[in-house]
Every structure is written in C-alpha cells, then in structure tokens.
Amino acid sequence: MNGKVKHDFLWGTASAAYQCEGAWNEDGKGISTWDQFCHSDKNIKGLTGDVAVDFYHRYKxxxxxxxxxxxNTLRFSISWTRIIPDQSGKINQAGIDFYKNVIKECKANGIVPNVTLIHYDLPAWLENIGGYANPVFSDEFAKYCKVIFENFRDDIPMYVTINESTHNAYCSYLTGNYPPNVHDVQTLVQVCYNLVIANAKAICEFRKLNLKSKIGIVHTTNTVQILKDTPEYRIAQRRGDLFKNKWVTDPAILGKFPDDLFPLLIESGIDLSFVKEEDLEILKHNTIDFLGQNCYTRAVVKPYESGETNYYPNNVGAGQKTIEGYVVKGWFQTDVDPTTPKNAWSREIYPKTIYDMLMGIKKDYGDIPVYITENGHAMAEKPNENGEIIDDERIEFMKSYLEWLIKAENEGCNVKGYYAWSTTDCYSWINGYEKRYGLIYIDYENDLKRIPKKSYSWYRDFIKEHTEGK
Structure with missing residues (x-):
C-alpha cells in the first residue's frame, strides 16, 4: 500500500504522568491510587513509578x-494530585507551573500538546471513599477539570477527559489487578456508568468557557469480529461490541447509551437503580469534539459457553501461553484465530484492525475527527554490543498498522493523527519496566540515559515520506 496523509496530520508519541514523570512526592504533589498501591504489600513485584523515567526533571x-x-505533537497526561493534592480542593501552584512549562517547551519546539486529564491515577483520598464507584467521583472530576480549563484555557488545544474507561474499569473492578484490586460485577457496572457521566460533566464545564480548544475522550478500541457467520455468533458480536466499545462511544458521541444495553444488564441481574434521569439529560447535551482511539489489537468473540464474568489480561510475562480475553456470562467469550501471529504476551497482531475500526467509526458516527492516540508493540529488549537497539519487530508492527491507517484516511475516514505508544520506555503498570514500548530506550542502570532506538529514526523517515508537502 502507498499513499500520504494531509499536511496538517499530527504525528507523535504518547505518555502518561504516573508512567513517566517520577517526582512522586515533590513540589506539593499529593498521593494517587498508584502511589498508594505501589507502596503497599499488594504490589508483589515491588516496582514503583516513584522515579519512573524522570520526565518531571528531563522534559526539555x-x-x-x-x-x-x-x-509535531505529544500526548501526555496531567497528574490530578499535582494540581489538587488533597480533599481540601486547594490548588497547588507548583503543579500548574510544571505543566505550563511543559506546554511552553512543546510550543517552542513545534509540538502540539494533546493533554489527558486522568490516565488511571485517581487521588488516593477519593479512592479511600470509594473512588470511581462512588457517585461523587463525577462531580469531583468535573471540579478538577474546571481548574485545568480555567488555568490553561487555549494553551492546551486538545483536551482529553478520560483515558481508556474500559481498560481502567475492567482491570480495577473485574480482574482486580489494578487498584483498588476488586472483583465485583455489580460495582463494575456502576463504575462504568460513573465514568460516562464524569466525561459529560467535565465537557459541561469546558463548554461554559467558550474556548477555541477541542475536547475529546480516549477509548481503547477493539473492533469486535467473529470467525463464523451464524445468528448466534452475530448476537455474540453485538454483545461483545456493547461490552468493549459502545457503552463508551455512544454516550460520548451520540449523547445516549445504546438502546439494548440496559435491558441486557437487567436480564443479567444487574441493579440499575443508580441511573438518574438528570445524568441522562447531561449526557444529551455534552458530547465530544473528537475521538481518541488506542488501537493495539481486535477482539475475536464467540457465543458464551461457560464460566463467570471475568477479564484475563496477559500480564504474566513474555513467553507465557495465557490468552488475553474475556468471559461475560450469558453474553460472549473470547475466541482465538489460530492463523494469526501473537506477540510475546500472546496478544494477537492484526494490523487490519486499525482500518476496520476507522471504517466502522465512519459508518456508525459519520465524520467525527479521530486520532489514533496509542498504537505500539511491547518487547523485552537490550542494546547490542554496539549500544544500539535494533527493534525491527516494532518497526514491522508500526509499518503494517500505519499502512492500513493511511488506506482508511485515503478512503475518506476523518483520521487526523497518530501517536505511537510510547515516547520513551516507561513504567508499564504492574508489568514493571521489562515490558518496553518506547521509541527511545531508557537505560535504567545508567542514570536513565536516553538512547533512540532504530524505530525512532525509522518513524522520523516514515513521517517525512508519508505526509503531503514534506
């Protein structure tokens, strides 16, 4: 496949505060859920983001x-507890100043800031009173977002409210491997609802200021596909799509939950008494300007066979045979395509998913602007004898996905940017530091030295060759 994207296409990489900043307790920063979790006996690996890759001191x-x-762009997140350290609501000016300096440095280097307001790192004080499961979460999140909007205004041209509501909720309240390490399906559904309402309430605060900036949400998309075309498989596909995508994207874009979602939840024994008419009214009037899609793989599903509702991520390490997947009781479960390659963590590598996803968004939601806000390939890698990191496997992964993205863009999909995950190697949540995604290698043994990988140079050349006017 050949082709180029338009001259104003955004090309960059993505990162997240807890995964890269470090300085976990410097300059007035409060304690987040991840600080709390990493310093507890629940963190069996003992690895933390206390220093991470020290972006806080090395951002320049x-x-x-x-x-x-x-x-020409960088996606990063703001740490809520750097801005509002505790329950008092008092603003920490040092936190505001840090992010203003980062944004100033971006602009001086021709880099468009794309800023996420929460990327998993909830304040610990809020977690202690129920966190995402407490209905007060949506109001507290909106108050925090209001502080950001008022302090940064149009200096941030692209605001993202929430990163990956699905993955955040499922790891925290289904698998239980992310804090607060809970497995409870009823609580999970309320968390999902609260995240949807929080997004709308934040957008409501944003609209009051009449800014020129745009606001969106970042969803971790999994195009849901089936290996057999039968009525039973098509029902499983729809239910998989509700579970993986539509409970986030329909409210965010259309202003309402899917019509078939609540009846299915009630049929599954979920108590929906927490749903409020005034929340649904807020949803109607506070939709996004753009959609961020984190795209790594597709979801292959089949009709439900057996087992309780659960999510099985493969966080157990490279080379293990655990298959990443889901069981949703009565709805669907993960299927496996034996013909496709898998990465070292047994995740399917299926580049066409990015094309299928973009075409599906065009079909379902029209011409809403879409950014691929994450796409990347994990490796356990070390420099060779010459000190170089030859990550040809990552290059092949990115190249194959980008070719399908360009095809979709050339066919009329309104995709306007691509962010590789990640800028540098970073703290990969409960995977620690061995699972590397960065285009820039971090030498953790030698003062966090930055070493651009082969993929860094390849990406630079790809951008030049595939952008109109370059």
Whole structure:
C-alpha cells in the first residue's frame, strides 16, 4: 500500500504522568491510587513509578528528542494530585507551573500538546471513599477539570477527559489487578456508568468557557469480529461490541447509551437503580469534539459457553501461553484465530484492525475527527554490543498498522493523527519496566540515559515520506 496523509496530520508519541514523570512526592504533589498501591504489600513485584523515567526533571531533553524525531505533537497526561493534592480542593501552584512549562517547551519546539486529564491515577483520598464507584467521583472530576480549563484555557488545544474507561474499569473492578484490586460485577457496572457521566460533566464545564480548544475522550478500541457467520455468533458480536466499545462511544458521541444495553444488564441481574434521569439529560447535551482511539489489537468473540464474568489480561510475562480475553456470562467469550501471529504476551497482531475500526467509526458516527492516540508493540529488549537497539519487530508492527491507517484516511475516514505508544520506555503498570514500548530506550542502570532506538529514526523517515508537502 502507498499513499500520504494531509499536511496538517499530527504525528507523535504518547505518555502518561504516573508512567513517566517520577517526582512522586515533590513540589506539593499529593498521593494517587498508584502511589498508594505501589507502596503497599499488594504490589508483589515491588516496582514503583516513584522515579519512573524522570520526565518531571528531563522534559526539555525528551521534547527536544521529539522535535529531532520529526514529531509535531505529544500526548501526555496531567497528574490530578499535582494540581489538587488533597480533599481540601486547594490548588497547588507548583503543579500548574510544571505543566505550563511543559506546554511552553512543546510550543517552542513545534509540538502540539494533546493533554489527558486522568490516565488511571485517581487521588488516593477519593479512592479511600470509594473512588470511581462512588457517585461523587463525577462531580469531583468535573471540579478538577474546571481548574485545568480555567488555568490553561487555549494553551492546551486538545483536551482529553478520560483515558481508556474500559481498560481502567475492567482491570480495577473485574480482574482486580489494578487498584483498588476488586472483583465485583455489580460495582463494575456502576463504575462504568460513573465514568460516562464524569466525561459529560467535565465537557459541561469546558463548554461554559467558550474556548477555541477541542475536547475529546480516549477509548481503547477493539473492533469486535467473529470467525463464523451464524445468528448466534452475530448476537455474540453485538454483545461483545456493547461490552468493549459502545457503552463508551455512544454516550460520548451520540449523547445516549445504546438502546439494548440496559435491558441486557437487567436480564443479567444487574441493579440499575443508580441511573438518574438528570445524568441522562447531561449526557444529551455534552458530547465530544473528537475521538481518541488506542488501537493495539481486535477482539475475536464467540457465543458464551461457560464460566463467570471475568477479564484475563496477559500480564504474566513474555513467553507465557495465557490468552488475553474475556468471559461475560450469558453474553460472549473470547475466541482465538489460530492463523494469526501473537506477540510475546500472546496478544494477537492484526494490523487490519486499525482500518476496520476507522471504517466502522465512519459508518456508525459519520465524520467525527479521530486520532489514533496509542498504537505500539511491547518487547523485552537490550542494546547490542554496539549500544544500539535494533527493534525491527516494532518497526514491522508500526509499518503494517500505519499502512492500513493511511488506506482508511485515503478512503475518506476523518483520521487526523497518530501517536505511537510510547515516547520513551516507561513504567508499564504492574508489568514493571521489562515490558518496553518506547521509541527511545531508557537505560535504567545508567542514570536513565536516553538512547533512540532504530524505530525512532525509522518513524522520523516514515513521517517525512508519508505526509503531503514534506
């Protein structure tokens, strides 16, 4: 496949505060759920993001490397507890100043900031009173977002409310491997609802200021596909799509939950008494300007066979045979395509999913602007004898996905940007530091030295070759 994207296409990489910043207790920052979890006996690996890759002190170096790598944008997140450290609601000016400096450095280097307001790192005080499961979460989140909107205004051209509502909720309240480490399906459904309402309430605060900036949400998309075309498989496909995608994207874009979602939940024994008419009214009037899609793989499903509702992520390490997947009792469960390659963590590599997803968004939601806000390939890698990181496997992964993205863009999909995950190697949540995604290698043994990988140079050249006017 050949082709180019438009000259104003955004090319960059993505990161997240807890995964890269470090400085976990510096300059007035409060404690987040991940600080709390990582310093507890629940963290069996003992690895933390206390220092991570020290972006807090090295952001100028990292942003310079972005510019030299041909990027024109950076996706990063703001740490809620750097801005509002505790329950008092008092604003920490040092936190505001840090992010203003990051944004200033981005702009000086021709880098468009794309800023996420929560990327898993909920304040610990809020977690202690129920966190996402407490209906007060949506109001507290909106208050925090209001502080950001008022302090940064149009200096941030692209705001993202919430990163990956699905993955966040499922890991925290279904698998229980992310804090608060709970497995409870009834609580999970309320958490999902609260996240949807929180997004709408934040957008409501944003609209009051009449900013020129745009606001969106980042969803971790899994195009749901089936290996057999039968009525039973098509029902499983629809239910898989509700579970994986539509409970986030329909409210965010259309302003309402899917018509078939609540009846299915009630049929499954879920108590929906927490749903409020005034919340549904807020949804109607507070929809997004753009959709961010984190795209790694597809979801292959089949009709439900057996087992209790659960999510099985493969966080057990490279080379293990655990298959990443879901069981949703009475709805569907994960299927496996024996013909496709899998990565070292047994996740399917299926580049066409990015094309299928973009075409599906065009079909379901028209011309809403879409950004691929994450796409990347995990490896356990080390420098060779010359100190180089030859990550040809990552290059092949990115190239194959990008070719399908360009095809979709050339066929009229309104895709306007691509962010590789991630800028540098970083703290990969409960995987620690061995699971590397970065285009820039971090030498954790030698003062966190930055070493651009082969993929960094390849990406720079790809951008130049596949952008009109470059």
């Amino acid at each position: 170096e990292d942003i310079r490397l972005l510019k030299e790598g041909g990027h």
